[in-house]
Amino acid sequence: MAIDESAAVPQTASAETAPAAGAKQEQLAPYRVDKTGTRLTTDQGIPVDDTDNSLKAGPRGPSLLEDFHLREKIMRFDHERIPERVVHARGSAAHGYFQPYGDGLAAFTAARFLTDPSVRTPVFVRFSTVQGSRGSTDTPRDVRGFATKFYTDEGNFDLVGNNMPVFFIQDGIKFPDLVHALKPEPQHEMPQAASAHDTFWDFVSLQPETMHHLIWLMSDRALPRSYRTMQGFGVHTFRLVNADGQTTFVKFHWTPTAGVHSLVWDEAQKISGKDPDFNRRDLWESIEAGVYPEYELGVQLIPEQDEFAFDDLDLLDATKIVPEERVPVTPVGRMVLDRNPDNFFAETEQVAFCVGNIVPGIDFTDDPLLQARLFSYLDTQLTRLGGPNFAQIPINRPVAPVRHHQQDGFHQDDIPLGQANYHPNSTGGGCPYVPGVGSFPEAFTHRPELVDGHKARKRAESFADHYGQAMLFWNSMSAWEREHIVAAYRFELGKVAYPHIRQRVVAELNRIDNTLATAVAAGIGVDPPAAVSVNDGRNSPALSQADQPKAGIAGRKVALLAADGVAATSVAGLKDFLEANDAVLEVLGPVDGVLRTAEGGILPVTRAMNTVSSVLYDAVAVPDGDEAVSRLIGDGLALHFVAEAYKHAKPLAVLGTGDRMVEAARLPVYTTSDRVEGVSSKPIAAALDGVVFLAAGAPVDERFTTDLFDAIAAHRHYDRPVDGIAA
Numbered sequence: 155m156a157i158d159e160s161a162a163v164p165q166t167a168s169a170e171t172a173p174a175a176g177a178k179q180e181q182l183a184p185y186r187v188d189k190t191g192t193r194l195t196t197d198q199g200i201p202v203d204d205t206d207n208s209l210k211a212g213p214r215g216p217s218l219l220e221d222f223h224l225r226e227k228i229m230r231f232d233h234e235r236i237p238e239r240v241v242h243a244r245g246s247a248a249h250g251y252f253q254p255y256g257d258g259l260a261a262f263t264a265a266r267f268l269t270d271p272s273v274r275t276p277v278f279v280r281f282s283t284v285q286g287s288r289g290s291t292d293t294p295r296d297v298r299g300f301a302t303k304f305y306t307d308e309g310n311f312d313l314v315g316n317n318m319p320v321f322f323i324q325d326g327i328k329f330p331d332l333v334h335a336l337k338p339e340p341q342h343e344m345p346q347a348a349s350a351h352d353t354f355w356d357f358v359s360l361q362p363e364t365m366h367h368l369i370w371l372m373s374d375r376a377l378p379r380s381y382r383t384m385q386g387f388g389v390h391t392f393r394l395v396n397a398d399g400q401t402t403f404v405k406f407h408w409t410p411t412a413g414v415h416s417l418v419w420d421e422a423q424k425i426s427g428k429d430p431d432f433n434r435r436d437l438w439e440s441i442e443a444g445v446y447p448e449y450e451l452g453v454q455l456i457p458e459q460d461e462f463a464f465d466d467l468d469l470l471d472a473t474k475i476v477p478e479e480r481v482p483v484t485p486v487g488r489m490v491l492d493r494n495p496d497n498f499f500a501e502t503e504q505v506a507f508c509v510g511n512i513v514p515g516i517d518f519t520d521d522p523l524l525q526a527r528l529f530s531y532l533d534t535q536l537t538r539l540g541g542p543n544f545a546q547i548p549i550n551r552p553v554a555p556v557r558h559h560q561q562d563g564f565h566q567d568d569i570p571l572g573q574a575n576y577h578p579n580s581t582g583g584g585c586p587y588v589p590g591v592g593s594f595p596e597a598f599t600h601r602p603e604l605v606d607g608h609k610a611r612k613r614a615e616s617f618a619d620h621y622g623q624a625m626l627f628w629n630s631m632s633a634w635e636r637e638h639i640v641a642a643y644r645f646e647l648g649k650v651a652y653p654h655i656r657q658r659v660v661a662e663l664n665r666i667d668n669t670l671a672t673a674v675a676a677g678i679g680v681d682p683p684a685a686v687s688v689n690d691g692r693n694s695p696a697l698s699q700a701d702q703p704k705a706g707i708a709g710r711k712v713a714l715l716a717a718d719g720v721a722a723t724s725v726a727g728l729k730d731f732l733e734a735n736d737a738v739l740e741v742l743g744p745v746d747g748v749l750r751t752a753e754g755g756i757l758p759v760t761r762a763m764n765t766v767s768s769v770l771y772d773a774v775a776v777p778d779g780d781e782a783v784s785r786l787i788g789d790g791l792a793l794h795f796v797a798e799a800y801k802h803a804k805p806l807a808v809l810g811t812g813d814r815m816v817e818a819a820r821l822p823v824y825t826t827s828d829r830v831e832g833v834s835s836k837p838i839a840a841a842l843d844g845v846v847f848l849a850a851g852a853p854v855d856e857r858f859t860t861d862l863f864d865a866i867a868a869h870r871h872y873d874r875p876v877d878g879i880a881a
């Protein structure tokens with residue numbers, strides 16, 4: 155086929171297309187390859203005129219080895235896969251930037267990217283699940299990774315955190331055991347992307363230091379609604395180092411500006427089948443729609459002299475938090491993710507986070523979990539990315555200049571010039587030069603720390619408590635959060651085949667709280683625990699999701715169920731209201747196409763109802779219009795949609811005669827006898843647990859939109875009596 159040469163465009167895309175912070179995007183631009191309008195060639199640039207037929211001796215004869223195009227095409231295909239990450243294999247990523255609010259941290263750190271409000275540092279953030287393989291689902295009960303690469307002017311800083319502030323184990327030497335127990339079992343590679351199985355519960359019940367992280371895992375934190383609505387934590391205690399070399403302990407926190415929201419477990423399981431890419435899609439679509447995920451960076455600062463000021467925790471123990479009520483979180487800056495990657499493999503798969511990548515102004519502590527990570531991340535990239543030059547892969551290249559005498563190895567992309575590949579040298583003018591310790595203020599200086607101790611495989615006494623903070627977490631939960639936690643333990647343990655493992659977990663839970671252990675035991679057929687009370691009653695309100703501030707409704711997805719005869723006026727009002735708040739309305743019809751409205755017009759259908767499900771939406775609306783409502787009441791799919799959304803505690807918008815649907819779905823919230831002169835006599839949304847009514851025939855008004863905004867912003871309404879709902 156002839157090609158239109160005039161349609162050919164330069165090989166590189168313009169960085170102009172990128173809203174994300176400049177320096178990194180400019181660096182990536184020459185690597186981007188645009189195939190539009192180009193000819194097909196081999197790897198050697200030789201033009202090819204047929205890529206559908208191999209070279210043969212006669213049309214029915216054998217293929218010929220001299221067919222370099224066939225050989226190259228098959229060879230390249232054979233080697234497309236690289237080893238997936240040994241943990242956190244499934245991930246999604248985005249570009250963006252970080253900017254500090256002011257210079258408030260200048261007294262604590264020399265890191266410019268944290269203290270100069272005029273500096274916008276490019277970032278690349280990868281979110282992940284831990285247990286599943288690359289092709290697994292987004293919504294198992296699991297920890298989520300939250301890894302940020304800051305391309306600072308002083309080099310790359312990788313903050314490789316999770317969405318939970320603690321970790322299962324205290325010492326990195328236990329990590330292979332933990333991961334073996336957590337991952338699918340060796341004999342049959344089951345279960346995929348799930349934690350509910352014998353080896354995991356066997357291990358954790360024999361390793362009590364896991365108890366704190368475990369209760370986080372049984373909470374709704376393990377089921378984030380979206381990567382936009384989950385927190386992130388650096389987990390370990392790090393140090394900030396100021397220009398005078400003084401250090402302050404620091405814990406890093408990311409807080410999403412869209413609020414902290416979760417799925418419910420039944421919903422998460424259904425999503426795994428309906429849309430395994432649920433979180434990935436949400437991240438991608440939000441950025442494409444300009445609803446950029448945003449997170450505030452906060453720090454807990456602890457003066458160096460207070461290292462031993464906590465009698466119930468050790469700052470070096472990653473199974474402990476420092477409660478926010480004791481050391482508040484100070485907001486210091488904002489991260490915005492505003493550009494999707496261009497290529498999944500080149501960027502999201504090849505990004506290599508290394509916990510050891512830190513910049514001047516930040517330093518490590520002796521946390522034994524952190525220390526093992528310093529080795530592991532560097533080491534794992536050698537296998538995963540095929541050699542020691544992985545920092546040259548475009549996504550991993552710092553924007554800061556790189557000059558050293560390291561050389562050769564697989565995939566060396568640079569062409570170092572000159573004779574000098576050693577230090578000291580005179581053949582290269584002594585370059586790259588090393589000015590000498592202390593003569594170069596920007597250089598990274600390891601904190602001069604006195605280290606004194608006898609070699610021993612030991613754990614500090616200050617790491618001994620494994621239950622106090624699990625108790626703190628349990629005590630801080632609202633009633634519905636506790637219900638979810640008990641249900642999660644029951645579900646997970648209910649899948650454990652060995653009764654003695656179930657019993658052992660209950661015994662461990664009894665060391666946290668007797669009501670928790672008793673409630674779990676009652677659901678899994680094991681003996682109730684001994685009635686001892688160990689609970690000291692302490693709590694930390696900051697730990698409850700119920701207490702997190704509610705943000706707006708940007709990025710929320712609302713499904714409107716519709717059919718022929720739908721009243722279009724209130725639908726238009728609803729759509730305008732949602733779009734004005736950066737939320738999305740999708741019209742679901744019985745089939746694709748358009749619907750006839752009650753007013754005689756047409757309403758385009760966004761999707762056919764059978765291709766989606768209530769679990770893929772944040773809220774559901776039912777329309778006004780007698781004919782449409784009668785049709786929907788006759789459709790089991792529509793009735794199930796409404797009942798399921800109600801059961802999953804989602805907001806419902808009920809327009810006019812759509813209230814008949816609420817009644818037909820047998821929701822314990824409303825009957826048409828509640829109507830007074832056609833208008834719902836029910837009070838405002840809050841009193842109705844997130845079900846918001848509009849009078850029949852009425853246009854969408856401010857009272858309705860105010861209530862609906864609050865109902866959607868709250869995200870879920872867990873006080874509903876849902877046990878009897880058949881969904």
Ligand code: HDE
Pocket residue numbers: 239240241242245280281282298299300301314315316321325326327329387388389390472505506507523524526527530531532534535
């Ligand atoms: Fe990781 N972890 N980890 N981890 N981790 C990896 O590195 C490891 C730990 C975390 O999006 C691996 O490049 C050890 C804590 C995230 O690419 C590996 C220990 C926290 C990611 C590794 C820990 C994390 C990883 C696998 C105990 C939260 C995904 C592939 C000493 C603070 C990064 C890779 C991405 C990935 C080792 C514990 C978070 C094998 C040995 C604690 C977010 O190096």
